[in-house]
């Protein structure tokens with residue numbers, strides 16, 4: 677797609693996390709995440725940019741996340757927005773959690789989990805759509821723990837695949853799909 681800011685795009689996102697390591701069958705929803713990548717040669721100011729799912733993008737609910745003033749994504753770096761605070765790695769420089777009063781990213785379950793699909797949107801501060809991806813389309817199924825990832829990884833013109841199909845990692849928030857650093 678043609679993007680207002682060509683170099684910034686959604687590189688990876690995880691709708692359905694695994695259960696917590698402590699056990700159970702309920703996904704650890706805090707672990708939902710959206711990874712934004714800047715493949716350009718200059719930093720991009722993300723202040724006021726927003727992340728939506730389908731319901732918030734429709735206007736039915738508030739944005740899932742609004743990037744805080746002063747949030748700058750350097751060239752060649754990725755910024756990860758997790759659903760909940762418990763998922764943010766200690767010390768991570770380019771990571772935060774959804775700042776919508778604890779409501780989280782709210783990605784719906786996938787088609788193969790007896791639920792509707794959903795979508796992710798990245799919207800600029802001026803309200804224009806920057807990037808999006810949907811798993812509402814029949815045939816785009818969600819598997820627990822498997823993130824959607826650009827293919828090739830970190831390519832703004834890439835198509836979409838499961839991260840696991842690239843380098844065998846279920847998901848790689850804050851890292852390249854082969855788990856090397858950005």
Ligand SMILES: [Ca+2]
Nearest residue numbers: 688848849851
């Ligand atoms: Ca990644």
